[in-house]
Amino acid sequence: MLPMFFWAFVIGGLFCVFGQILFDVFKLTPGHTLSLLVVMGAILDGLGLYEPLVDFAGAGATVPITSFGNSLVHGALQEAEQHGLVGVLTGMFEVTSSGISAAIIFGFIGALIFKPKG
Amino acid sequence: MSKKANKTPEQQQYEQLEQKHELKRPVMKNCIRAFWVGGLICVVGQAITYFYIYRFDFTEQTAGNPTVATMIFLSMLLTGFGVYDRLGQFAGAGSAVPVTGFGNAVISAAIEHRTEGFVLGVGGNMFKLAGAVILFGVFSAFVVALIKTLLIMWGVI
Helix, strand or coil, rough: CCHHHHHHHHHHHHHHHHHHHHHHCCCCCHHHHHHHHHHHHHHHHHCCCCHHHHHCCCCCHHCCCCHHHHHHHHHHHHHHHCCCCCHHHCCCCCCCCCHHHHHHHHHHHHHHHHCCCC | HHHCCCCCCHHHHHHHCCCCCCCCHHHHHHHHHHHHHHHHHHHHHHHHHHHHHHHHCCCCCHHHHHHHHHHHHHHHHHHCHHHHHHHHHHHHHHHCCCCHHHHHHHHHHHHHHHHHHHHHHHHHHHCCCCCHHHHHHHHHHHHHHHHHHHHHCCCCC
């Protein structure tokens, strides 16, 4: 269990350093950086490289935003295996539904209970 | 480079002056901060993952889902109490890259625009920042999955 925490820390930290370098050295806005990371995650999963990383680093790979791209591709491929090409469309949000629904639900609840500052 | 050629000498001079006075970004310091804050957020995520595996019979593969939802719930609380903004100023990408940063983008936009009403304000602006992530995530995932499915169907891989 302990090595898992260690690798989650290291790999998760490295993803963030990569993002920070895109911020500082390449002068990208946060929006551009996050979009780029998501696309990267999708491509890595297409090449079959993201799954081994999740097995190795656990939350270090599932918590950074790259995992969003990874699970989108994952859902699409899972469904495509059963239903062919249509599955790419129907399965897209299969795996990642929790992230999007949580963001929408908690976003609205947050807007209900918290008042804007400043 | 063509941009530079069009500038008058005064403009070029001003540009040099500007560069001289521009604050150099402390890249190394920012990276170290991003590393340990981002790493710690992932350690929290790992703890939540283990919690779901041992308490609710999720497997290593499926525990990622409830973990992400829980992390976004936590980021709602932190955003609402104004803690996440301060964390963001300190850690930069360390707080933006984990999924909590995605939650923060959605939730802070929702809270910020509530004065404009729930339908046009909150509803219309919720995905103002996070929309780009969803758009490019979905589109790239579509392209990648399409290519891979076609390659499998044609027996290439």
